[in-house]
Amino acid sequence: MELQAKVPMVLNRVSLSGQNELGEPSVRLEDINLTVTPGEWLSIVGVNGSGKSTLARLLAGLQLEHSVGEITRGFAGEGICPIVLQQPRAQLFGETPREEVIFALEWRGMAADQIPLLGEQALSKVGLTELADDPWEKLSGGQQQLAAIAAATACETPLLVLDEVTSMLDEMNRDIVMRTARELHKRGMTIIWVTQRLDELEPDTRVVALGEGRVIFDGECREFLYGVSVPGEPAPLSPCLRVGLRLPYLAAMALELRLLGKLEDPLPLTAQEWRKVWGNAGDKG
Amino acid sequence: MLGTKVKLELDNNPEPIPLILNGMDWCRLDEAEGERVYNTSDLRLEPGTITLLMGPNGAGKTTLLEMLAGLRPPEGLQVTYGLEPLWQSGLSGRLRLNEKALRQYSYACQSPEEGLFARSVKDELNYSLRPYNLLDQEREERRHSALAAVGWETSWELRDPYLMSGGERRRCAIASVFVTPAPWVFLDEPTAGLDGAGHDTVAMQLVQMKKNGKGIVMVSHDSDWALPMADHVMLLRMDGSIGLCSREKLLVHPEWLEETGMKVPDWLQMAHWLWCNGADLANVCNPLDAAEAWNPNRLAGQQKVEQQAQQDQQQDGNRQVQLDDNQQDQSIEKLEEKQLNEQRQMATALVRKVREQRFKKDKSHRLTGFDPRSIWLAYVLVSTGLFLLNDWISIGLGAIVVGALLTIGRVSLRRWRGLIVNYAVFSVITSVIFAWGASGSGMIEWEAFTGTLFTFTRTMLILLLGLAIPLVMSPLSLRRSLEQLIMIRGTIPQWAQRFILTVTLMMRFVPVLLELWERFTRIFLARGKTMSRNPVAIGKKLRDVSIPFLLALFRLGDEVVLALESRGVGFNRNPTRAVKLMWKMRDYGAVAGALALAIGLWGLANR
Numbered sequence: 001m002e003l004q005a006k007v008p009m010v011l012n013r014v015s016l017s018g019q020n021e022l023g024e025p026s027v028r029l030e031d032i033n034l035t036v037t038p039g040e041w042l043s044i045v046g047v048n049g050s051g052k053s054t055l056a057r058l059l060a061g062l063q064l065e066h067s068v069g070e071i072t073r074g075f076a077g078e079g080i081c082p083i084v085l086q087q088p089r090a091q092l093f094g095e096t097p098r099e100e101v102i103f104a105l106e107w108r109g110m111a112a113d114q115i116p117l118l119g120e121q122a123l124s125k126v127g128l129t130e131l132a133d134d135p136w137e138k139l140s141g142g143q144q145q146l147a148a149i150a151a152a153t154a155c156e157t158p159l160l161v162l163d164e165v166t167s168m169l170d171e172m173n174r175d176i177v178m179r180t181a182r183e184l185h186k187r188g189m190t191i192i193w194v195t196q197r198l199d200e201l202e203p204d205t206r207v208v209a210l211g212e213g214r215v216i217f218d219g220e221c222r223e224f225l226y227g228v229s230v231p232g233e234p235a236p237l238s239p240c241l242r243v244g245l246r247l248p249y250l251a252a253m254a255l256e257l258r259l260l261g262k263l264e265d266p267l268p269l270t271a272q273e274w275r276k277v278w279g280n281a282g283d284k285g
Numbered sequence: 286m287l288g289t290k291v292k293l294e295l296d297n298n299p300e301p302i303p304l305i306l307n308g309m310d311w312c313r314l315d316e317a318e319g320e321r322v323y324n325t326s327d328l329r330l331e332p333g334t335i336t337l338l339m340g341p342n343g344a345g346k347t348t349l350l351e352m353l354a355g356l357r358p359p360e361g362l363q364v365t366y367g368l369e370p371l372w373q374s375g376l377s378g379r380l381r382l383n384e385k386a387l388r389q390y391s392y393a394c395q396s397p398e399e400g401l402f403a404r405s406v407k408d409e410l411n412y413s414l415r416p417y418n419l420l421d422q423e424r425e426e427r428r429h430s431a432l433a434a435v436g437w438e439t440s441w442e443l444r445d446p447y448l449m450s451g452g453e454r455r456r457c458a459i460a461s462v463f464v465t466p467a468p469w470v471f472l473d474e475p476t477a478g479l480d481g482a483g484h485d486t487v488a489m490q491l492v493q494m495k496k497n498g499k500g501i502v503m504v505s506h507d508s509d510w511a512l513p514m515a516d517h518v519m520l521l522r523m524d525g526s527i528g529l530c531s532r533e534k535l536l537v538h539p540e541w542l543e544e545t546g547m548k549v550p551d552w553l554q555m556a557h558w559l560w561c562n563g564a565d566l567a568n569v570c571n572p573l574d575a576a577e578a579w580n581p582n583r584l585a586g587q588q589k590v591e592q593q594a595q596q597d598q599q600q601d602g603n604r605q606v607q608l609d610d611n612q613q614d615q616s617i618e619k620l621e622e623k624q625l626n627e628q629r630q631m632a633t634a635l636v637r638k639v640r641e642q643r644f645k646k647d648k649s650h651r652l653t654g655f656d657p658r659s660i661w662l663a664y665v666l667v668s669t670g671l672f673l674l675n676d677w678i679s680i681g682l683g684a685i686v687v688g689a690l691l692t693i694g695r696v697s698l699r700r701w702r703g704l705i706v707n708y709a710v711f712s713v714i715t716s717v718i719f720a721w722g723a724s725g726s727g728m729i730e731w732e733a734f735t736g737t738l739f740t741f742t743r744t745m746l747i748l749l750l751g752l753a754i755p756l757v758m759s760p761l762s763l764r765r766s767l768e769q770l771i772m773i774r775g776t777i778p779q780w781a782q783r784f785i786l787t788v789t790l791m792m793r794f795v796p797v798l799l800e801l802w803e804r805f806t807r808i809f810l811a812r813g814k815t816m817s818r819n820p821v822a823i824g825k826k827l828r829d830v831s832i833p834f835l836l837a838l839f840r841l842g843d844e845v846v847l848a849l850e851s852r853g854v855g856f857n858r859n860p861t862r863a864v865k866l867m868w869k870m871r872d873y874g875a876v877a878g879a880l881a882l883a884i885g886l887w888g889l890a891n892r
Contacts, residue, residue, distance in 0.1 A: 047452065047478075047479075047480035047481075048450075048451045048452050048455075048478045048479075048480070049450045049451050049452055057847065060851060062847060062850060062851065079853075080850055080851055080853070081851070082851050082852075083847065083848075083851045085844055085847065085848060087841075087844060089797050089800075090797075090841055090844035090845050090848060091844065091845070091847075091848035093760075093761065093790060093793055093848075093849075093852075094759065094761050095759035095760070095761070095793075096759070099759060099761050099762075103761055103852070104852045104853075107852050107853040107854045108852070108853045109853070140342055140343055141342050141343070142342065151852065152851065152852075167477065167478075169342060170341050170342040170506065170547065171506075171547060171548040171550065172341060172342070172546070172547065172548050173342050175548065196478065199550075199551070199552075241481065244480040244481055244482065245480065245481055246480070246481035246484045246507075246510070247481070247572075248509060248552065249509035249552035249555070249556075249572045249575075250551060250552050250555060250572070252572035252573065253555070253572035253573075253575050253576045253579075256572060256573050256575075256576035256577075257576045257579055259576075260576060260577070260579075262576070262579055271551050271554070274551075274555060278558070
């Protein structure tokens with residue numbers, strides 16, 4: 001078991017075809033090679049229909065029966081890993097956060113006398129202790145997603161998949177959900193974060209970008225937004241644009257600044273880095 | 286030839302009319318600080334402008350858009366398109382939607398592609414055009430230009446939306462919003478899920494429509510996409526009041542977003558810094574222009590910051606000065622974090638307050654302290670008693686008993702209002718038809734009528750009590766109580782467990798389904814713009830609402846199954862039961878009371 005915990009999850013030439021609404025076969029993932037290392041934070045991005053949700057489900061251990069290729073689950077174990085989806089209303093079965101967490105623990109087969117304590121812990125991990133017995137209508141969208149995360153992570157689990165969980169939230173609720181996910185990550189959980197909002201990407205984490213069911217990019221976030229520039233060659237095309245996503249304001253500005261010769265690699269990414277660049281440039285001027 | 290051309294031009298430039306809101310607290314933020322004057326009347330949105338509606342989650346951005354479109358009861362908000370009020374009082378004094386006003390807008394709700402139901406793009410576009418009574422040729426012109434607006438050739442008209450990808454369906458839905466000649470366009474998160482090219486297409490089209498004199502109101506969380514083209518920003522606060530300002534002023538005062546309970550996005554902070562350091566307001570919104578204007582020159586920056594600090598009476602000037610200073614980076618980080626945390630707490634408190642106010646209205650019921658099993662047993666006993674009633678007098682007494690029980694328990698059946706009304710109407714109509722058929726002479730036989738109605742009424746009483754159960758008990762605790770009721774020596778048969786879980790989950794999703802149905806009814810009203818209630822119209826409505834509803838249901842079902850699987854439901858055959866229900870004295874009391882009532886009702890029936 002100890003050894004197993006360090007073995008990465010590997011997808012080797014995995015393809016998955018599904019059916020469209022008419023029952024015709026359609027390819028949803030094609031020839032995916034991917035390694036997920038235990039303890040990492042992996043962001044998956046791509047436009048709608050690029051296959052990112054399908055990949056997320058596959059990584060969570062769902063819908064494996066339709067896939068071809070070789071999947072070694074490694075540290076993630078053979079069972080189904082918790083997955084949190086976009087819409088809170090489709091994945092909450094209780095009427096309050098506590099009921100939800102207890103429902104999850106019961107079906108995971110935990111011993112009955114441990115459940116109240118485990119439930120309490122799961123709720124406090126996401127900061128819902130105070131709201132544990134409030135009905136959904138009294139919770140914000142972000143808090144509902146936190147309850148779903150609490151229910152998903154109520155048992156010790158090596159891997160948590162979050163599939164566009166912030167797409168219906170405002171910036172503040174999104175911050176709360178992301179911070180919670182980061183805390184879980186700090187405790188050693190592997191996080192798969194699927195998103196379409198590029199401002200959610202952390203600077204030095206790994207990004208996998210999908211396009212039409214294929215992995216188009218697999219590397220560091222900075223490289224994903226800015227590409228790797230080679231001295232003496234024209235400026236590289238941003239992999240982000242290559243997969244058809246819209247560059248956020250700050251990234252677009254950084255690229256233009258590099259083009260104008262006003263900034264050099266490494267281009268800034270976080271607010272803090274931008275401030276530093278700004279200060280240095282000011283000193284020169 | 287000339288005639289048609291003139292007509293087309295007229296339609297491409299719909300008569301510009303303002304959109305006027307009355308009955309909502311609002312103020313102009315543009316004027317000097319401290320002198321905000323709140324108004325409740327005459328918030329005017331001018332044609333030929335783009336207004337971006339911003340606000341925290343839960344402030345009701347979508348609700349406000351839907352009120353502008355008449356898809357929700359006005360609740361004191363008077364919306365007027367030019368001279369046409371959206372709501373008019375009819376002959377009976379009740380408020381009715383004004384179809385003329387409905388035709389003044391075109392509305393793209395969130396994920397509008399879910400509302401598509403026709404089998405070709407052409408039909409879909411024609412459906413949106415139907416309320417406008419246009420000539421065939423004109424319709425064709427409009428369709429073709431709407432397709433061009435989303436980057437499609439006319440050959441796409443014949444394609445079937447169901448065979449398209451998600452992104453293409455979205456384009457089709459957007460085209461069906463752009464196709465109408467309505468002078469106002471409302472968009473709710475138009476770019477969510479669109480790729481980069483889609484963002485550009487929609488932006489170009491919106492700017493073009495604005496040039497043509499249309500007015501646009503939109504909600505978008507892609508603020509760096511939406512704000513650059515907005516003329517005005519409406520900041521919607523949690524208390525429902527509105528602050529109105531120009532885009533330029535928001536760039537100068539990003540802190541207004543924080544006042545509204547939102548976070549200032551990083552990009553907006555950057556645009557603000559650029560302005561603070563001498564860049565032109567017209568340039569800072571576009572990242573390419575902003576890069577051009579990027580000229581970190583401390584002196585210029587300092588000057589402007591000082592100016593602003595004076596203006597704002599040092600309110601947030603301090604912060605800008607500090608932001609320029611990278612030596613103090615660390616302490617700033619902390620300061621910002623502290624500010625953010627305070628902000629967060631404030632916002633949470635605000636959300637709470639508003640929510641609590643909203644919830645004060647419906648008081649909670651009194652049955653929470655009881656064991657769900659005792660409520661269940663009591664229900665079975667009382668309904669048996671009700672079922673034994675056999676004449677109108679005892680039914681009357683039974684009705685009083687049911688009313689008293691609901692009142693004592695403080696159970697409000699408002700959620701089921703529609704169902705109850707429908708059932709009542711159905712009972713009366715069925716009784717009439719039955720009585721008419723029974724007489725055989727074309728006359729209505731009174732006794733047959735009352736006889737049938739009696740059965741319906743008795744069932745109705747039992748139904749009313751039964752409807753209260755899901756309101757006072759959460760489906761999961763209902764499941765728990767049912768399972769413990771039928772448990773034999775600590776185990777429950779597999780089939781029973783499955784059946785009970787299915788039934789209780791279905792109950793859990795009833796409100797979600799009702800919500801879904803209402804959503805598609807609203808889309809139907811926004812596109813069809815008809816208020817008629819004749820049977821043909823109702824039949825059409827049923828068809829146009831139920832197709833997207835069923836498709837949405839399948840998608841929802843998929844997600845529910847996934848979520849259940851990931852919780853382990855279905856794999857684990859014997860889940861543990863963490864909560865053992867315990868009978869208390871009051872539970873015995875409740876059952877005894879119900880038994881006494883049932884006997885009383887039985888006695889009443891056999892008096």
